[in-house]
Amino acid sequence: MKSRSNLEWVLSQGRFALTGELGPPQSASADVIRKKAEHYKGCVDAVNITDNQTAIVRMSSIASAAILVGLGLDPIMQMTCRDRNRIAMQSDILGAYALGVNNILCLTGDHQSFGNHPTSKNVYDLDSVQLIHMVRTMRDEKRFLSGDELKAEPRMFIGAAENPFADPFEYRVVRLAKKVAAGADFIQTQAVFDVARFSRWMGMVRDRGLHERVRILAGVIPVKSARALEYMKNEVPGMSVPDELIRRMEKADDPKEEGVRIAVETIEQLREAPGVAGIHLMPMMWEAIAPVVAERAGLLPRPAPPAAQEAWHASEGPSTGA
Amino acid sequence: MIVAERKSLDEILAMLQGCSRVLVAGCGTCVTVCMAGGEKEVGVLASLLRLAARRDGRTVEVGEATVERQCEWEFVDRLAPVIGGYDAVLSMGCGAGVQTIAQRFGGARVLPAVNTKFIGIPEKQGMWVEMCLGCGDCILDRTGGICPVARCSKSLLNGPCGGSQGGKCEVSQDITCAWQLIYDRLAALGRLDLLEKEFAPKDWSKNRDGGPRRVTREAIML
Numbered sequence: 421m422k423s424r425s426n427l428e429w430v431l432s433q434g435r436f437a438l439t440g441e442l443g444p445p446q447s448a449s450a451d452v453i454r455k456k457a458e459h460y461k462g463c464v465d466a467v468n469i470t471d472n473q474t475a476i477v478r479m480s481s482i483a484s485a486a487i488l489v490g491l492g493l494d495p496i497m498q499m500t501c502r503d504r505n506r507i508a509m510q511s512d513i514l515g516a517y518a519l520g521v522n523n524i525l526c527l528t529g530d531h532q533s534f535g536n537h538p539t540s541k542n543v544y545d546l547d548s549v550q551l552i553h554m555v556r557t558m559r560d561e562k563r564f565l566s567g568d569e570l571k572a573e574p575r576m577f578i579g580a581a582e583n584p585f586a587d588p589f590e591y592r593v594v595r596l597a598k599k600v601a602a603g604a605d606f607i608q609t610q611a612v613f614d615v616a617r618f619s620r621w622m623g624m625v626r627d628r629g630l631h632e633r634v635r636i637l638a639g640v641i642p643v644k645s646a647r648a649l650e651y652m653k654n655e656v657p658g659m660s661v662p663d664e665l666i667r668r669m670e671k672a673d674d675p676k677e678e679g680v681r682i683a684v685e686t687i688e689q690l691r692e693a694p695g696v697a698g699i700h701l702m703p704m705m706w707e708a709i710a711p712v713v714a715e716r717a718g719l720l721p722r723p724a725p726p727a728a729q730e731a732w733h734a735s736e737g738p739s740t741g742a
Numbered sequence: 743m744i745v746a747e748r749k750s751l752d753e754i755l756a757m758l759q760g761c762s763r764v765l766v767a768g769c770g771t772c773v774t775v776c777m778a779g780g781e782k783e784v785g786v787l788a789s790l791l792r793l794a795a796r797r798d799g800r801t802v803e804v805g806e807a808t809v810e811r812q813c814e815w816e817f818v819d820r821l822a823p824v825i826g827g828y829d830a831v832l833s834m835g836c837g838a839g840v841q842t843i844a845q846r847f848g849g850a851r852v853l854p855a856v857n858t859k860f861i862g863i864p865e866k867q868g869m870w871v872e873m874c875l876g877c878g879d880c881i882l883d884r885t886g887g888i889c890p891v892a893r894c895s896k897s898l899l900n901g902p903c904g905g906s907q908g909g910k911c912e913v914s915q916d917i918t919c920a921w922q923l924i925y926d927r928l929a930a931l932g933r934l935d936l937l938e939k940e941f942a943p944k945d946w947s948k949n950r951d952g953g954p955r956r957v958t959r960e961a962i963m964l
Contacts, residue, residue, distance in 0.1 A: 502896075506943065528903040531895050531913045542896065549900035550943045565943065583904030588925045591902070591937070598900060598940055610904060657905040657912030 422559065422605065425522040425577035426494035426725060427466035430698075431606065431635045435723050436691065437698025439496065439608065439637060440464040440710045442488075444479035453479070453487045459707040463714050465722055466494040466523055468608070468700070472503065475535025482516045489520035496579060497521045500529025505545035506554065506565055513555060517574035525579040525608065526551040549595075549602050552580055556603025578603055583610035584621035585660040593624040600634045607634055608700040611641040613649070614660035615689050622693050631695030638690040641702045642683040642709050646670040680713055687717040743863070744772040744836045745870040746779060746856040751790055754832065757853045761829040762801060764791060766855070767821065767843065768808030769835035776870055779834025779856050781808040787834065787855060812839025818846050825850055860892075878948030878955060884936055886927035891944075893920035899941035 421428055430437050440460045445452040460467050467488055471481040485495035497516050499509065513524065528548045532540045546554065554565050555578050562573045580599040584592055596607065612618045618638065625631050643649050646669035653661035665682065672678035683701075690696050699719070703709050714720050758764060766788045774780025788804045795802035807824060809817040812835030821843065825831060830851045833840040836858040844852040860872035875892040881899075882889060891897045895913045902921030905912025909922045928934050948955075 528896060528898065531905070533895075533913050544896045544898065545946065546943050547896070547898045547900045547941075548903075549940055553940065554943075581904065586902065586904045586906050587908060587919075588902070588906075588922060591925055594934075594937060595900070595902075598938070602940055658907055 423522045423575045423577040425466065427496065427523055428577040428605065429725055430465045430723055433723060436719070437466075437635070437637060438464045438714060438719050438722065439466045439468060439698065439700045440707070441468040441470065441700070441702040441704075442484070442707060443470050443473060443705060444481065444484040446476065446478050448479065450487055453484050454491065456707045457488055457491050457493055459710050460493060461491070462722060463711045463720065464701070465698075466496050468496045468498055468525060471498040471500045471527070471529070472535070473498075474530050475502065475532045475537065475540075477536060482512055482519065482521070485516060485521045486519040494523065495521055496523035496525050498525045498527055499551065500527045501544050501546050501548060501551055502529030502532060502542050505543050509546065509551065510554065510558065510564055513558065513574050513576065517576060522575070523577045523579060524555055525581065526555065526604075527581055548580060549598050552578055552599055552604050553602040560603075577605050579606045579608060580604040581609070582607050583658045584612075584618050585610055585614060586658040589617075589621075590624075592621060593628060593630070596625065596630060596634075597628055600630055604634055606697075607636045609636065609639045610658060611639040611652075611702055612686060612690060613641075613652075613665055614662055615686060617660055618690070619693060622695055626695050631697075635697040636695060637698040637700040638693075638696050639700045639702055640683050640686050640690070640713075641704060642706065642713050643669070643679040644706065645675045645679070648704075680709065680716065683713050684717045687713070687719070743775050743861070744838075745776045745859045745862045745872075746773050746834075746836050747859055748778055748783065748787070748834070748856050749854070751794065754787070754791075754853075754855055755794055758791070758830060758832070761851075763803045763805075763828045763830075765805040765807060765821075765825060765828040765831045766791070767812065767831050767833045767835065767839075768806070769812040769833075769839050770808055770810045771813075773835055773839075773856065774808075776864070779836075781806075784808050784834055787832070812836075813842050815842070815846065818842050821847070876949075877944070877946075879945055881941075884941070885924045886931060886933070886936075888920060888924045888927060890920050890924065893918075893923075899944060 442456050469481040469484045472478055481497050485497040488495040526548050532542050555576055557563055558570055559573050559575055562570045564570055582596045646666050649661050649666045649669055652659045669675055669678055687699050701710050766784045768779050768781050768784035784806050788806050791804050809820050811817045825847050830853055832853050832855045833843055834855045840852055840854045861874040862870050862872045865871040872892050877891050894901055895911050902919055906919040906922055909919055911917035911919045928936055
């Protein structure tokens with residue numbers, strides 16, 4: 421094991437993994453995090469904490485992740501390259517690990533023009549591939565990016581994102597290979613509505629043998645309405661939403677129920693694809709639906725870490741582990 | 743070339759408050775080519791300043807002078823005989839031009855009439871586009887002659903990000919994804935292998951690093 425991550429443990433057991441996503445509040449309220457986290461207890465193996473997603477200021481992913489550690493959940497701290505240079509990023513990675521965070525998801529980050537501070541200056545000192553490489557260097561070679569020695573290394577389970585629906589399509593798998601070579605242990609994909617295109621992409625992933633070198637979790641968003649689907653199709657960059665899905669939601673008597681059904685069917689289809697190691701649920705501020713989808717997709721109960729693992733957690737707690 | 747764009751008349755008038763003798767100084771190089779601050783634009787701005795003064799019931803004396811290059815001493819020197827008679831010099835040169843005049847004529851109040859935008863080219867008549875950021879460490883040999891530092895919204899070296907769709911950038915449909923261009927060009931050149939290898943983090947010390955950057959070539963020093 422490279423880390424004390426529960427997600428890594430689940431994947432190492434060959435179990436089909438399930439992660440969820442939690443968006444921190446646009447406030448200083450820890451209670452909002454605690455309330456949302458309740459939905460994920462016993463329902464997922466790890467919980468992504470977004471990092472100022474869509475460039476809207478929210479509670480930091482580090483602080484939110486630390487709150488989850490306190491609740492006994494395994495957070496995946498998302499980190500974008502938009503807001504911090506290499507000095508701040510390394511510093512935050514050390515701090516997050518010291519607070520008990522064992523997973524990091526390395527992202528480029530949405531452009532600041534989408535958010536509520538469009539006149540800000542972006543950073544992008546590193547890009548996501550370089551960030552992955554930096555975390556791997558810190559963990560495995562015990563060195564900073566500068567080459568300086570790092571005495572207590574942050575033993576992070578390293579994640580990256582990939583979007584099979586972005587262009588150039590043939591290049592997406594090459595970029596995935598770059599992320600794997602840089603040190604990604606797991607991948608969480610953009611939300612899959614277009615299963616056909618995802619399957620074509622997975623075929624290219626298998627052709628390169630990448631599914632054996634990295635664990636791929638396919639993204640799924642349970643939607644509440646046809647309008648939400650249309651919004652994603654038209655307004656969210658890098659999304660592919662088939663028209664027949666929108667029509668299906670439009671015709672539904674109970675759109676929320678239909679949204680859950682679509683999510684469950686999508687999970688079942690994705691599970692069939694060789695090389696898909698798990699699902700990443702992104703309920704988009706509808707965290708309460710996560711346990712429902714997990715239950716109906718037959719993904720509960722989640723594997724419990726063995727006693728030995730738990731004992732190790734207890735004895736090598738975050739404060740002494742680093 | 744350096745591409746610039748004239749500031750609004752209101753902003754220029756606000757800067758000139760209290761000035762009754764103004765020298766509008768043009769530059770005959772980049773800003774002439776991009777039609778922002780050459781002799782012709784100097785004439786237009788000078789006329790606008792006189793009209794505004796008449797409208798507001800003020801008297802103002804506006805002089806006009808365009809030199810070959812505002813960023814070279816020998817050309818800026820030619821302003822010496824006239825500059826003393828003015829309250830302010832309104833430079834229509836780029837930021838380098840404004841500062842060269844200010845440095846050469848210690849007592850002069852030198853004001854910028856244009857916003858210096860970027861190093862670029864005319865994409866078509868009346869439209870200029872950025873091509874180079876002057877980052878100090880050119881990588882165009884590895885990117886098919888297309889610069890991601892200047893032309894990708896996030897300056898990614900291992901792009902494109904997940905927001906590239908249909909050849910467009912996630913920021914706007916008006917922005918071409920630089921990494922799509924790089925991909926297409928390297929594909930045409932049979933050099934997609936260049937995109938398989940990770941680009942290491944950029945050495946930004948060659949861009950912004952402790953004050954203004956200098957180029958020194960001793961062989962040609964006097």
